[in-house]
Amino acid sequence: MDDGEVDMRELIARIPPGLLERSEVAHIDLLEGVLAELAGPDHRWSAVELRDRANALRSIAQLGTVIRQGWALGGMSAERYAAIIADLVVDGCARRARKERQNDPHVSS
Secondary structure, X not given: OOOOOOXXXXXXXXXXXXXXXXXXXXXXXXXXXXXXXXXXXXXXXXHHHHHHXXXXXXXXXXXXXXXXXXXXXXXXXXXXXXXXXXXHHHHOOOOOOHHHHHOOOOOOO
């Protein structure tokens, strides 16, 4: 860690457990509401699926604290790491055929 940088684990350890739990529930509730609003009234997700997606988004956001620590990047630039994570989110772990990827405007090369 660089001088002046605070370890998030230390900060979180100082938060009273009840407060941390209420904060996490409120965060998930907020994300769940945002997802439901964005998906529209006719979305196909059940309440459990909506909550799971909110939890997945929350965990992606938590990557930010890890990415700031150089060891997590494995020698890559932050930009390359972000591009790979984005591809994994879009493609999953199995690489799609190159031709299919080239025709998809939402996937970086």
